[in-house]
Amino acid sequence: MSANPFETSLATLKKASEIAGVDPNVVKMLSQPKRVMEFTIPMKMDNGELQIFTAYRVQYNDALGQTKDGTRVVPDLDLDTVKALGFWMTIKHAVAGIPAGGGKGGIKADPRELSEGEYERLIRAYIRKLPVKGAWVDIPGADIGTSAKTQAWMLDEYEEIMGFHSPAAINDKPAEVNGTLGSTEATGTGAYYVTKEVVKDLGLPAGARVAIQGFGNVGRNAALLLHKDGFKVVAVGDIYGGIYSPEGIDVEKLVEHVNKTGSVVDFPGTSKISTMDVLEVDCEILLPAAVQSVITEKNAANVKAKLIMECANGPVTPEGEAILEERGVTIVPDVLTNCGSAIVCSFERTQGLTDTYWDLETVLEKLRERITKAYRETAEAAKKYNTTYRYGAWINALTKIGKAMKFRGWI
Ligand code: NAD
16 A cells, blocks of 8 residues: 555546546546545643644545444544545445445544543544534444444434434444444454355365454454354464464364463464464465555565455555466455445444344344345456456446436536
């Protein structure tokens, strides 16, 4: 990924549009956000000192419906990152067939340096000061630095302001405050459903070997399902290191080990490798599920997997991708592989609007249907334009967004 994530997303837009001959006015409209909000949050800290925080919300494009998605609270947040994330969400929602546009927001702050009380005041102030919001406009969810707990504060503050309950106005809330079941496992489960489909299409063997970098929410849930389904998980890595066993790793026991020790390292019966070695072990399927830019021009030639499922956002750089493409490695892009949480968030809004709450089986079955359809549409677009799944996914999204813009009379 280049230094500026917004420029990276514009470069992908340009290339996908060239491949499919997308209307230049669609490209023009998608090259700029619809609405950018930047504001300050002055706050008295516990010690009486006044601190002023910078906050953002980008409602990138709403041709397909109200905007929605996460709120990032990190110390190095900048507007270009928020714009890029809002744009990616616009594409991700369209890929996944979600009737929503893309939005993203955040606060430039380090939650680890705030007391619990300061953090709650900051999150509540963010919602109070956010100028444009609501279930039919823009729905903030969680992202890095936010969680179900912060989303419950957001909901409570929003409902206090409005004077009525409005659960569909905030996403990623706990199920106890009108959230949805299944949000924790949504992304890993979605990645598993897509992997199953791609494996069928590529004719990979039953019990194919899998390596997974990242054993957090996404990696762990995907690993558990793949293991249960008979795939052989041979390597797993986290921030502390990696483990390898050509005979296969018992993922359920590994979860117990991680819950006890905090890391996959030293799991009995495995050999120690580095977390970067996980990307290069002998296997058919690789799930980078940790951080961005781990497969680059430096290590792409050493990747042995035939299939890479991008569970993290942007784990393969464009330079790394060029080498992998040349070698015939299939990459299923992040906008498709990890769209499970975006799908379940959309279900959360639907449940909030209808005041009807689904059981876990219903949520997961609807997720399976939606993400499988997204994969099929992506594969068809890739085939039609003789391109990769990455561009197939973007073309699928641009086609839907472009049609909506035309019907609305924007272009
Ligand atoms: P998490 O914090 O629960 O887990 C991250 C895992 O990656 C941990 O095992 C951690 O030890 C490991 N890790 C962190 N830094 C690493 C590094 N430099 N090298 C190797 N391993 C490292 O995060 P998560 O929710 O599982 O998300 C994983 C990735 O998926 C992120 O890139 C995230 O943006 C993306 N993603 C997550 C969701 C979601 O619903 N959680 C949705 C879409 C995309």
